[in-house]
Every structure is written in structure tokens, then in C-alpha cells.
Amino acid sequence: MTESHADRLRVGLVYNLKRTAARAEDDDDREAEFDGPATLEALTAAIEAAGHVVVPIEADVGFLRRVGEVDIDLAFNIAEGLHGRSRESLVPAVLDLLQIEYTGSDAATLAVTLDKSLARAVVSQAGIPVAPGRVLLDPKAALWPDVVYPLIVKPVAEGSSKGVTGASVVHDRAGLEAAVAAVVGRYRQGALVEGFLPGREFTVGLVGGPTPRVLAPLEVVFAGDDPHPVYGFGHKIEVDFSAKVQAAELDPALDAALRRMAVEAFAALGCRDVARIDFRCDAAGQPRFIECNPLPGLTPGWSDLCIAATAEGLDYAALIAAILAPAVARVGERGS
Numbered sequence: 001m002t003e004s005h006a007d008r009l010r011v012g013l014v015y016n017l018k019r020t021a022a023r024a025e026d027d028d029d030r031e032a033e034f035d036g037p038a039t040l041e042a043l044t045a046a047i048e049a050a051g052h053v054v055v056p057i058e059a060d061v062g063f064l065r066r067v068g069e070v071d072i073d074l075a076f077n078i079a080e081g082l083h084g085r086s087r088e089s090l091v092p093a094v095l096d097l098l099q100i101e102y103t104g105s106d107a108a109t110l111a112v113t114l115d116k117s118l119a120r121a122v123v124s125q126a127g128i129p130v131a132p133g134r135v136l137l138d139p140k141a142a143l144w145p146d147v148v149y150p151l152i153v154k155p156v157a158e159g160s161s162k163g164v165t166g167a168s169v170v171h172d173r174a175g176l177e178a179a180v181a182a183v184v185g186r187y188r189q190g191a192l193v194e195g196f197l198p199g200r201e202f203t204v205g206l207v208g209g210p211t212p213r214v215l216a217p218l219e220v221v222f223a224g225d226d227p228h229p230v231y232g233f234g235h236k237i238e239v240d241f242s243a244k245v246q247a248a249e250l251d252p253a254l255d256a257a258l259r260r261m262a263v264e265a266f267a268a269l270g271c272r273d274v275a276r277i278d279f280r281c282d283a284a285g286q287p288r289f290i291e292c293n294p295l296p297g298l299t300p301g302w303s304d305l306c307i308a309a310t311a312e313g314l315d316y317a318a319l320i321a322a323i324l325a326p327a328v329a330r331v332g333e334r335g336s
Contacts, residue, residue, distance in 0.1 A: 009331065011052045011324075012072035014059050014079045014091055014102075015040055025165050025234050032160045032236070033080040039299045046320035047076060059091050068098060074331050075102035076324060078295060085157045085189065086111045088295060101334060103327040105294040109270040113292045115157050116192050119269060120289065126268035128261050129288045133194035137184055139177035143193060150228055153179035156192040159293060163187060164232040169196055197288060199281025201231060202248055204262035205296065205308040207274050207319065209326035212266060215308040217258045219248035245304055247311045258287055265292055274323045276305050 018034035044054045055072050057063065059079035067075075075095055081087025089107035096107065105113070112118045120130045132144050135156050143151075150171050155163040163183055170176045176193065183191035201220040206212035222229035222243045234240030250258070262277045269275075269292055276296035279287040297303030300316045309319040 007051065009052045009073040009328065010055055010071060011047050012055045012057045012067065012070060012075040012100075013040065013043060013047065014057050014063075014067075014075050014077045016059050016080050016082070022233075022237050025232075025237075025240075029160075029162050029233065032162055032233070033158075035078060035297075035299070039297075042300045042316060043076065043078070043298060043320060046317045047324065049317045050321045050324055052324075063091065064094055067094065067100070072100065074327055075100055076327075077102045077104050078298060080159070080295060085115060088114045099334075101327055101331045103323055104273050105269075105271045105275070109272075109294055113269055113271075113294050114159070116154070116291050117156050117190070119292055123265045123268050123289045123292075126264060128265055128268070129286065131195040131197055131282070131288050133192060135190040135192050136180050137190050139180040139184070143176075148195060150196040151176060151193055152196045152230065153183060153191050153193050155183050155187040156190040158187060158189075159295075160297075161231065161233040161236050164230055165234060166226070166230065166232065168230060168232065169228045196228060197280040197282050197290075198228070199283065199285055199287075201278070201280040201290075202258055202287065203245070203276055203278045203304050203308075204258055205274075205276045205305045206262060206266050206271070207305075207309070208322040209273055212263070212271075212273075212275075213322065214259045214262055215305075215312050217248040217250065217255065218245050218304055218308050218311070220245055245307060254285075254287070261287060261289065265289055269294070273326050274305070276308075 016034040018031045018036045020028060020031050022029045022032055047054050055070050057067055077091055079091040081090050088110040093107040095102045117135045124130050134143055150169050153168050170179050180191040202217045204217045205215040220231045220243050224242050231243050235243050265277050266275055271294050275292055275294040277292045278290040280290055281287050296305040300306055
């Protein structure tokens with residue numbers, strides 16, 4: 001690679017375009033994780049501001065052919081995938097096959113993190129606490145010994161809080177069976193059943209590398225008097241305004257614990273360049289891992305990672321440059 005080429009790369013912006021937006025919790029949510037035109041425009045401007053040329057590439061059924069036809073040095077991957085439990089891993093797997101460098105985590109990490117049960121197992125083995133849980137396909141299947149209600153029921157392999165509503169919190173066996181049946185019937189996948197964590201909820205962003213920068217934790221602050229609030233799909237599509245995400249006010253011990261656990265989970269799951277990791281506290285106030293999103297939303301002024309970056313003094317262009325920089329370095333290493 002010549003020096004001039006290294007300075008100005010052709011970056012393929014790989015995405016899934018949101019054409020149908022859910023307006024209610026029970027609407028068609030199949031494209032809820034996809035990105036709209038405004039986000040793609042903002043990303044294009046930010047990548048161009050970093051000095052590169054942007055080549056948009058939609059990750060639809062023609063992606064394998066299309067990416068082989070365009071001349072790109074690097075892919076900025078935000079594609080969520082179309083079908084199946086491993087859908088997020090398909091784009092990085094194709095890019096690996098074609099030996100094209102890309103931002104973000106590889107196929108193995110994206111496959112594991114999309115399946116919340118697998119991600120829980122990995123981080124738990126690394127010593128990061130999780131709530132008790134089990135995946136059910138049969139609503140009448142047994143849970144773990146000494147189950148204590150309430151429980152929370154969610155699809156095991158969905159993002160953007162799809163399938164998570166106030167009805168996801170259940171208080172008895174009948175409610176559990178109804179919620180499991182609803183998840184399995186609608187999403188055609190297992191239902192992850194977990195012990196409900198009644199404490200504060202946080203999300204921690206990590207960007208850059210090889211050693212990621214840990215952004216200050218954000219807190220999901222719930223309004224109202226619901227004793228078992230959840231940050232659900234209604235909040236993501238702005239039909240439920242009972243929660244807001246803001247910079248967390250933390251004592252030093254809890255702040256240190258959240259940052260440490262985020263770094264440990266990031267490493268255990270094999271993440272790189274960017275991720276957002278969610279935690280919720282148990283009744284004793286101790287944080288427990290909920291899930292990891294290595295393809296976090298990047299909508300300016302709206303997505304949690306963008307809010308966290310702004311709180312740290314990183315504007316949108318600086319955030320995208322931080323995600324992009326390690327991948328650009330890897331391109332240089334390949335060409336050296």
C-alpha cells in the first residue's frame with residue numbers, strides 16, 4: 001500500500017437500511033435494529049471528515065456479490081443481518097473470506113453476543129456475575145432450583161429490546177408460561193428467563209483500541225411508581241417515556257466496578273473497537289451483566305453510545321474516528 005493510499009482509504013459503509021419503522025410495541029419489528037437514512041448520512045459525513053472516501057454497501061442478499069465487485073480497503077460495519085441466530089456474524093465472515101479489514105468485532109464474537117444465553121455463559125465463566133437464568137422453548141419446562149419471582153422473559157437472540165415490554169416481567173408460573181409461549185411464537189426462538197434484578201440499570205460504552213477507552217457509565221432512570229420497571233422496546237421507539245438515559249451519578253466504588261466489569265466482559269467476549277455493555281444491580285446493589293452489544297446504535301444525539309461520548313466531550317466525528325482508527329491501523333499492518 002502506498003503512503004498516499006494509506007492516508008485516504010476507500011471505506012465501505014456496510015449497513016441494513018430501515019424501511020419499515022415500528023410505531024407500537026406490537027408492530028412489525030423485524031427492521032427495528034436497522035439504520036435509517038439520517039444515521040447513514042451522519043456516518044458518511046464522519047468517515048469523510050476522517051479523510052476517507054465512503055462507498056455505501058447494503059448488506060442484503062446481494063452483499064457477497066456486491067462487496068466483491070467494489071474496490072474498498074476497509075469496511076465500516078454496522079450491518080445487523082437479515083435472518084437467523086448468527087445473522088450478525090455473516091458480514092464479518094464474508095469480509096474475512098475476502099480478506100477485507102473491517103471495524104468492530106469478528107464473526108465469532110458477533111455470533112456469541114447475539115445469543116444472550118451464550119454471552120452470559122462466557123462472562124460468567126470469566127467471573128462476572130449474572131442473574132440466574134435458563135432458555136426455554138417449552139413453556140412448561142423446568143427452571144432452576146429455588147426459583148424466586150418475579151422473573152423477566154425476553155427473546156434470546158434479538159436486539160433493540162425487541163420483545164421486551166412491561167408484560168415481560170412475570171410473577172407466577174402461569175404468567176411465565178404465557179410469556180414464554182408469546183416469545184417463542186412470535187420470534188421463533190428460545191425465551192431467556194432470568195431472575196428479575198430490582199436495582200439500578202447502567203450501560204457502559206467502550207471505543208477504540210487495541211486497549212479500548214471506557215466511557216463514563218450511563219444510567220437508565222425510570223419515572224413513575226412501577227416496582228418492576230424495564231427498559232423495553234417502547235422506550236426505543238418513543239412510545240413509552242417512562243425512562244430516560246443520562247450520565248450516571250455514582251460513588252467511586254460502583255463506578256470502578258462498572259468500568260472493571262465492562263473491560264472484563266469486553267475481553268472475555270473477544271470484542272474489539274467498540275461495544276456497549278449493559279448491567280443491572282441486584283437487591284444488594286451489586287451490578288450483574290445483562291448483555292453486550294458489539295454493534296451499538298450510532299444515531300447522533302439518540303443512541304446510548306453517542307450520548308455517552310458526548311458526556312465525555314467526544315463529538316460525533318471524534319467518536320466515529322475512534323471506532324475507525326484501530327481498523328485503519330490493521331489495514332496498514334496488512335500492507336506492511
